[in-house]
Amino acid sequence: MLRSLQDLLRRGWAAFRFRRDWPWAFLAVGLALALPPVGSGCAGALAWAGGLWLLFRGLRWIWNRLLFRVSRRLWVILALMSVLPVVALALMLMALSWLGLGAQVSRSTQQTLAAWEDALKTANQESTDAAALQALRTYGGAWVEHARQLPDGVPETFIGMVWADSHDTNLKEPRKDTYLRAVRKESGGFRILSLNLGVLGDRAQALAGGQVLFQLAPQRESKNKRGKESFKITAGGGRVGKEAAILAGQGQAVATWTKGQPLQGSGLFAPFDLPPLAFTITDWSTGQSLVLTATPETNLYALFAGFGASGRQGMSLGTVKAIIVVSLVLVALALAQAFAAILGLVLAWSLGRAVNDLHRGVNQLSLGDFSARIHPRGRDQVAQLSAAFNDMAARLQTAASEREERLRMEQELRVAREVQMRLLPDLEALRMPSVRATILPAREVAGDYYDLFPLADGSLAFLILDVSGKGTSAAFYAAETKGVLSALDKQALGPVDVADRLNAIWCQGHDRRLFLTLAYGTFHPRTGRFQFVRAGHPSAFLRRQDGQVTRLHPRGLGVGLSGSRFREALELCEGTLEPGDSLIFYTDGLTEAQAPDDTFYGEDRLETLLTLPAEDLQAAILADVVAFGEGRPLADDLTLLILSR
Structure with missing residues (x-):
């Protein structure tokens, strides 16, 4: 273990x-x-x-x-077209709600402050202190002071907010607070009517629900002629604009204090600040203009606390319906957005998978795997492209199979050509320099054939033939002719007898539509004596040493054309080659070689060439044929046999 x-x-x-x-x-x-x-x-x-x-x-x-590469791009597009607009809309709604809530708190506070200022202005018009205080009895925290003179910078008709020493005499240490004050000139001095401004914090805290942060700072210097920074706004759809002052403090804060208890919460219910409120206030001791900013704090729980039920208050049926409708709309929008996102992901996944399949199929094709196929998905252009890919792959597979078959056939034809070349006599082994022969197939294998058979008396039996047609079948028939000719007794039989027997055997085994032409005879290299028959074959040429050329064309019928009239149609041609003479046999592939203008080489051109002196007659003939064709391939097999002395 x-x-x-x-x-x-x-x-x-x-x-x-x-x-x-x-x-x-x-x-x-x-x-x-x-x-x-x-x-x-x-x-x-x-x-x-x-x-x-x-x-x-x-x-x-x-x-x-x-997540396929194409899908990544589609998902980016999906995010740009769906997710980002939703996020932007949500942020815009949140910003508008934040500004709107801050505007409502500011409006309510400003309205309260304006009402207190109007009440203070009305009370200040009373002639007696008691009447003035009686007019402010509902506001609480009002008192009257008399002074012989006002602080520097305070006008005699001043009404507004001030930053002054506290009126509370019970404080151990002196401190300052904010008040509303109105000044009235009287005999011997000034009457100062003051009102406590606790309403600012109370109103802002009541609306926002949380702590209010107050900060007092010197007012920034003005930049326009009127002494205040401002911009024009229109209210109530009117065309006439009103200037709204822009209040901003600068430098270090003079004083900072809070009112109310800070809110608690985290996450979605975390407290946040509303837009600050700004008020112009005067430092009573110096007459300097200050800016008082109040920043209310709230959270979602405080905002919606008004919809809560208690013993004294409950939600109305209309409120419940509104909450349900809004909730259903929000849920529907969220579900629609989720459905759109999921649908976009599915579509991106489908398209990405289709393109990925196409990419994988192309890679398989590039590696030579023509069996690759793609399952088309849908009916869009990508599916059509997949179908086209499958069709292309099938065509390539078919072409590859055909190519393999063609290569196999070419290999077999190369083997057949090698076999055919082995059937030809080995001139070096025969040791007969007086004989020159060559064969140029128009295809891999030739229907032409030549052969040489040494005889017992020192002479040489020769054969040159051309089977009708070209290619493999003609080569097989040429090989068959070699076998038949090899079986005949060429020593005892003359050229006419050999040709006649070859025709009889051919007619027994083949249809009349298949025939061959040949020239068969014997030649004695030492004496130069020759004799041959021409069975439908092109004429032979006798070239003398002095350049004289004679065309030899004894009568004869092609082998396989007639079994009864073949022998009587043959004519034996005999003669003797003198030293330097040559006897030229060829197939029609030589005379039917074509130039680019489709003209044929012809026997006349060959005869003219033979009249010219040449050290190597065979090489001269072949070179002239190639030059005449200017690189054009042969239309038929070309075989050349030259007997010289």
């Missing part, structure tokens, strides 16, 4: 690759060490490191393998 465990650990360690498997090791070790009784903090860090890296690997695998 211990040995098997050791072997298992050894094989595991041998298969372990740190760069590949370290996240798994970190995760396993971290989880093991995190269990009691160890439970160390480092173990958690190891587990987190391994787990996050494995998560990254999984996401990368999904990105590279499952």
Whole structure:
């Protein structure tokens, strides 16, 4: 048991690759060490490191393998066209709601402050202090002071907010606070009517629901002629604009204080600040203009607390219906967005998979696998492209099969050509320099054939023939003729008898539509004596040493054309070659060689060439034929046989 465990650990360690498997090791070790009784903090860090890296690997695998490259682009387009507009719309609605809520708090506070200023202005018009205080009895916190003179910078008709020493006499240490004040000139001095401004914090806190932060700072210097920075706004759809002052403090704050308790909450219900409110306020001791900013705090719970039910208040049926309708609309919009996103992902996945299949199929084709096929998905252009790919792959597969078959046939024809060339006589082995012969097939194998048979008396039987047609079948018939001719007694039989018997055998085994032409005879290299018959074959040429050329064309009928009239149609041609003379036999492939203008080489051109002196007659004839054709391939097999003395 211990040995098997050791072997298992050894094989595991041998298969372990740190760069590949370290996240798994970190995760396993971290989880093991995190269990009691160890439970160390480092173990958690190891587990987190391994787990996050494995998560990254999984996401990368999904990105590279499952999320196709085309789908990535489509998903980016989907995000740009759906997700980003939704996020932008949500941010815009949140911004508008934030500004709208801040505007409502500011409007309510400003309206309250304006009402208090109007009440203070009305009370200031009373002639007696008691009447003035009686007019402000509902506001609370009002008092009257008399002074012989006002602080510097404070006008005699001043009405507004001030930053002054506190009126509370119970404070141990003096401090300042904000008030509303109205000044009235009277005999011997001024009457100062003051009103406590606790309403600012109360109103803002009541509307926002949370703590209000107040900050007092010197007012920034004005930049226009009127002494205030402002911009024009229109209200109520009117065309005439009103200037709204822009209040901004500068430098270090003079004082900062809060009113109310801060809100609690986190996440979606975390507190946030509304747009700050700004008020112009005067420092009573110096007459300097200050800016008082109030920043209310709220959260979602405080905003919607008004819809809550209590013993004194409940939600109306209309409110419940409105909440239900709004909730249903929001849920419907969320579901529609989720459906659109899922549908977009599905479409992107489908298109990406189709294009990925096409890409994989093209790669298979590039590697030579013509059996690759793609399943078309849908009826769009990508599906049509997949169908076209399948059709192309099928055509390539067919072409590849045909090419393999053609290569096989070419290989067989090369073998057949080698066999045919072996059937030709070996002129070097015969040791007869007086005989020159060659064969040029129009295709891989030729229907022409020549042969030489040494006889017992020192003479040489020769044969040149041309089977009707070209190619493999003609080559087979030429080989068959060799076998028949080899079986005949060429020593005892003359050229006429040999040709007659060859015709009789041919007519017995072949249809009349298949025939051959030949020239068969004997030649004695020492004496120069020759005789031959021409069975439908082109004329032979006798070339004398002095350049005189004679065309030899004894009568004769092609082999296989007639079984009864063949012998009587033959005419034996006899003669003697003098030293330097040559007897030339050829097939019609030579005279029917064509030039680019489709003119034939012809016997007259050959006869003219033979009249010219030449050291190597065979080479001269073949070179002239090639020059005449200017590289054009032969239309028929060409065979040349030259007997010289």
